[in-house]
Amino acid sequence: MPQPSHVMALKTPTSEEIETTLDDRMKKYLQICKKKLGIVPNVLLSYASRPKKLKTFVSFYNELMLGESGLSKLEREMIAVVVSSINHCFYCVVAHGQAVRELSSDPELGEMLAINYRVAELEPRHRAMLDFVYKLTVTPSTVDDADRQSLRDVGFVDEDIFDVADTAGFYNMSNRVAIGVDMMPNQEYHGRNR
Secondary structure (H helix, E strand, C coil): CCCCCCCCCCCCCCHHHHHHHCCHHHHHHHHHHHHHHCCCCHHHHHHCCCHHHHHHHHHHHHHHHHCCCCCCHHHHHHHHHHHHHHCCCHHHHHHHHHHHHHHHCCCCHHHHHHHHHHHCCCCHHHHHHHHHHHHHHHCHHHCCHHHHHHHHCCCCCHHHHHHHHHHHHHHHHHHHHHHHCCCCCCCHHHHCCC
16 A cells, blocks of 8 residues: 655645745755756655745754764664654654665665564664663653763763754654644655665
8 A cells, every 4th residue: 555645745846936936046956966866855845835944944954963973874874763663653663764774775774664673683882872872762750870871881882872852852843843734755765775
């Protein structure tokens, strides 16, 4: 059974509207995505309905997921999948699950993280990281020094801990937006890297 065919439940800008409402930098960014990924991710098409918010989202996402960090790209994607799984965010579980498959060269890891990360045979660094983001997502007010110390014990430095928390926080926010507008992942994500 295919997923619903809409980008989101709210009005999504047409190609013509995108041409007239987005600035040249954002139009170029969408073109680069299309060339590099073969698609324009639906999250960007959704945010294109609010051009200033699109710029902010792209800037934050690029710094968070592609910027300099002690976290690898795979680790950041793993956080995205686990947080999104907890929040039942269909869009992000599918999109970031595909990224985990691609970056790990493991067609099963994305599904394990999406359903129950605890079944995956993870190295101690990744187990501690995902335990931390689980707690930060489910019971954020209970996170304390002992939780941060558990990350230090497996080699994370304070800058890395900030990045773990920042990544988890971003996906908690973006999951709620995606769920609130019923955002659908691009169909192409389902079959990639299997």
